[in-house]
Amino acid sequence: MPGLEDLYREIILDHHRTPRNRGELPPPAAHAVGHNxxxxxxxxxxxQVANGVIADVKVGGSGCxxxxxxxxxxxxxxxxxxxxxxxxxxxxxxxMMSIPDEDGNPMEPDLTVKLGDLEALQGVVKYPVRIxxxxxxxxxxxxxxxxx
Amino acid sequence: xxxxxVAAIKRQFPLLQRELNGMPLVYxxxxxTSQKPQVxxxxxxxxxxxxxxxxxxxxxxxxxxxTDAYEGARVKVQRFVNARRAHEIIFTKNATEALNLVAxxxxxxxxxxxxxVLLTHMEHHANIVPWQMLVQERGIVVRWVPLTADGxxxxxxxxxxxxxxxxxxxxxxxxxxxxxxxxxxxxxxxxQAGALAVVDACQYVPHNVTDVQAWGADFIAFSSHxxxxxxxxxxxxxxEELLQAMPPFLGGGNMIADVRLDGFTCAELPAKFEAGTPPxxxxxxxxxxxxxxxxxxxxxVRRHEIEIAGYxxxxxxxxxxxxxxxxxxxxxxxxxxxxxxxxxxxxxxDLSQVLDQTNVCVRAGHHCxxxxxxxxxxxxxxxASFYLYNDTHDVDMLADALDSASDIFG
Numbered sequence: 419m420p421g422l423e424d425l426y427r428e429i430i431l432d433h434h435r436t437p438r439n440r441g442e443l444p445p446p447a448a449h450a451v452g453h454n455x456x457x458x459x460x461x462x463x464x465x466q467v468a469n470g471v472i473a474d475v476k477v478g479g480s481g482c483x484x485x486x487x488x489x490x491x492x493x494x495x496x497x498x499x500x501x502x503x504x505x506x507x508x509x510x511x512x513x514m515m516s517i518p519d520e521d522g523n524p525m526e527p528d529l530t531v532k533l534g535d536l537e538a539l540q541g542v543v544k545y546p547v548r549i550x551x552x553x554x555x556x557x558x559x560x561x562x563x564x565x566x
Numbered sequence: 567x568x569x570x571x572v573a574a575i576k577r578q579f580p581l582l583q584r585e586l587n588g589m590p591l592v593y594x595x596x597x598x599t600s601q602k603p604q605v606x607x608x609x610x611x612x613x614x615x616x617x618x619x620x621x622x623x624x625x626x627x628x629x630x631x632x633t634d635a636y637e638g639a640r641v642k643v644q645r646f647v648n649a650r651r652a653h654e655i656i657f658t659k660n661a662t663e664a665l666n667l668v669a670x671x672x673x674x675x676x677x678x679x680x681x682x683v684l685l686t687h688m689e690h691h692a693n694i695v696p697w698q699m700l701v702q703e704r705g706i707v708v709r710w711v712p713l714t715a716d717g718x719x720x721x722x723x724x725x726x727x728x729x730x731x732x733x734x735x736x737x738x739x740x741x742x743x744x745x746x747x748x749x750x751x752x753x754x755x756x757x758q759a760g761a762l763a764v765v766d767a768c769q770y771v772p773h774n775v776t777d778v779q780a781w782g783a784d785f786i787a788f789s790s791h792x793x794x795x796x797x798x799x800x801x802x803x804x805x806e807e808l809l810q811a812m813p814p815f816l817g818g819g820n821m822i823a824d825v826r827l828d829g830f831t832c833a834e835l836p837a838k839f840e841a842g843t844p845p846x847x848x849x850x851x852x853x854x855x856x857x858x859x860x861x862x863x864x865x866x867v868r869r870h871e872i873e874i875a876g877y878x879x880x881x882x883x884x885x886x887x888x889x890x891x892x893x894x895x896x897x898x899x900x901x902x903x904x905x906x907x908x909x910x911x912x913x914x915x916d917l918s919q920v921l922d923q924t925n926v927c928v929r930a931g932h933h934c935x936x937x938x939x940x941x942x943x944x945x946x947x948x949x950a951s952f953y954l955y956n957d958t959h960d961v962d963m964l965a966d967a968l969d970s971a972s973d974i975f976g
Contacts, residue, residue: 421923426916426974457915458932458945480945482915483975551915 424541425548426483433487433535438494441476448566451479452558454550459485463558467566472496472504477555484539484548489555491535496559504563506531508556514540515549570862570870572957578603578858579955592926592963597741597769597904597933597951599791602855606794609854610847621846622820622837636846639853640836646856647786648777649803653835656802656809657844661768662692664787664802665735667839668764669696671815672785672808673733679705682731684761686711686719686747687941688740691934692787693766697735711736713941717743717894719752728759736763738770738786742933742949743894744875744904746770753782762808768792772953773871773902775864778803790848795855799848802839809835816841867954874952875903878961882907885965889972893942903952906933906942909968912975914948920971921948926964 443449443464452461462478475497477489492511496504506528513525514533542552576582579601584591593601613635619626621633637652644652658664673696677683683697687710700706709727712720717740728734734756739746749770753763762784767776771786772793778786785804791797814821814832818841823831832838859867875898882890882905891908895901909917914930921928929949932939939945950964 422920422974425919431975456931458936458939459915460945482913484915545919548915548919 425545427538427541429535429538430483430487433490434483437477437486437490439476439490439497440478442478443474443476447474447476448562450558450561450565452554452561454481454485454554456547456550457482459551459554461485461489461555461558463489463555463562465559465562465566467501467563471500472498475559481554482548482551484542484551485554488536488539488552491539492555492559495534495536501563503531504559507533508560511536511539511556512553514543515553516543517549517553569866569873570954572870572955575862576955576957578605580604580607582955586925589925592924592960592967594950594952594956594960594964595927595929596772596792596953596956597744597949598929599797600772600794600953601955602796602851603794603858605858606796606851606854610796610851613847613850618847620843632846635853636844636849639849639856642853642856643801643803646776646860647771647801647803648779650779651806654803654806654809656804656836656839657849658787658800658802658839659798659845660791660800661766661787661789662800664785664800665692665764665766666696667802667815668785668787668804669700671839672762672812673697673700673706674704675813677704677706677732681706682709683707683733683735684709684711684727684731684756686736687713688717688719688742688745688935688938689735689737690741690766690768691936692768693735693737693764694937697733710937713938716896717745718900719745719747721748721751721755724752724755725759728755728761731756731759731761734759734761734763735766737766737768739767739773739902739904740894740935740938741769741904742906742935742938742947744769744902744951745894746774746900746902749781749783753784756784757782769902769904772859773864774868784808790852790855793852793855794858795852796845796848799845799852806835809839814838814841818842820844862954870954871903871952872898874956874958874961875901875905877958878903878905878950878952878964881958881961881965882968886968890968893947903956904949905951906947906949908944908947910972910975912971914946916975917948917968917971920974921964921967923970924963924967926950926967928964 447466459481466474510531756763771788821841893906918930
């Protein structure tokens with residue numbers, strides 16, 4: 419279908435079909451639930467932090483290809499990473515999604531933070547309604563980290 | 567397909583002439599909100615250009631004319647739903663506010679701890695949350711009428727569910743599945759049990775002949791914007807005795823007969839429930855929408871939608887077989903032309919995104935009916951809803967667009 423190649427990149431569809439790190443983690447892992455009020459989608463993010471590092475992460479719930487692939491790629495990208503790197507990645511990703519910073523200003527991308535596969539989600543920005551889908555798991559991750 | 571001259575009707579809707587990316591629009595989201603015919607747009611701009619002024623509170627001729635126009639719109643609504651008296655028609659902001667008005671004003675005066683309100687699993691949040699607020703505040707109890715497998719109300723246990731109930735609130739037509747409920751039968755069952763019948767008629771009134779007296783309802787709510795009228799105005803119809811007996815909703819100007827330092831006296835109906843400056847221009851637009859609908863004839867609109875619903879069911883089932891699941895009844899006599907569909911496991915958001923490539927506008931989401939979504943076992947559905955300006959070609963466009971969705975996600 420012409421026009422949608424930017425949105426539905428093959429790597430996105432791959433993560434949608436075969437999501438990585440699916441499942442749950444028992445306590446004491448932190449757990450947060452994110453809702454997309456627009457569509458009723460729910461996402462569960464479980465994170466186990468040990469010595470300042472994301473020791474393990476699992477994703478549950480259901481959603482569209484964008485929210486599911488974003489969550490799947492996020493889980494791959496953060497697993498085993500120190501918290502400061504994770505927070506920098508969240509910032510970088512949200513910046514790519516044109517989410518402004520706390521003061522409402524556009525975020526300057528920190529190009530030292532590598533997005534890897536996540537760059538495939540760049541095309542989402544052209545479809546503003548879907549930005550919420552792409553950022554759902556990232557906001558839920560922040561909620562979970564705030565608990566841990 | 568000759569009940570309505572859809573080509574001629576379409577020409578009266580300026581927005582439907584618009585092309586996006588060089589292609590015509592296929593607007594299938596009228597259960598969400600309907601498009602507006604030129605006559606409605608003109609009525610509002612002409613009113614603002616030539617006749618706009620306050621109503622009910624100034625002696626000059628211009629204001630008297632505006633008051634007549636506003637009250638004239640009320641009479642049009644009265645006739646449209648066959649209400650006994652014009653002052654039983656209360657203009658609200660929308661159907662949601664109308665239902666809140668009932669729960670707030672009638673509910674707070676009449677419902678106490680342990681009192682039962684019966685609702686159904688196919689209600690819109692607007693006919694759920696106002697009652698749940700009374701659960702929190704008053705300790706009332708909400709019961710639920712379940713659904714059958716084909717998305718109709720399961721009435722097998724209705725008498726037991728209604729036992730001791732003070733209110734039976736139900737939709738006349740599901741905004742998700744298009745199911746039309748047996749309103750008259752439900753009203754009469756409510757009354758036999760001593761309950762009031764509160765009908766969410768938001769999806770019904772735009773598509774069918776409505777007769778509140780034949781229904782025997784106590785309150786009905788609907789919105790202008792789903793019936794070719796503007797946003798910003800909705801309607802509560804209530805039986806005169808009930809409206810007279812219940813306390814007011816919002817307080818302020820227009821709803822009072824007198825205000826003293828030690829209190830106030832309410833105005834007569836309908837002003838009692840219309841505090842503040844009302845949506846005057848919007849009422850004029852709603853009146854024009856009703857004229858437009860009456861000219862087509864609501865019986866014809868209903869017949870047209872039966873034809874479209876039948877064609878959609880045949881086309882989609884024949885083309886996609888077990889790859890498509892259409893929620894709700896397959897008998898067009900008990901459904902409108904609103905379809906929630908599941909297609910090849912593709913998430914509704916993705917589906918609507920692909921459909922948008924050919925300007926096929928459908929709603930993806932929970933349709934403000936999350937309890938129903940849980941009953942159906944889904945988070946969301948894609949919903950295609952047809953109206954008087956849609957024809958079989960629009961159904962074919964939907965089917966073609968669905969085909970292209972499986973190219974990506976197949």
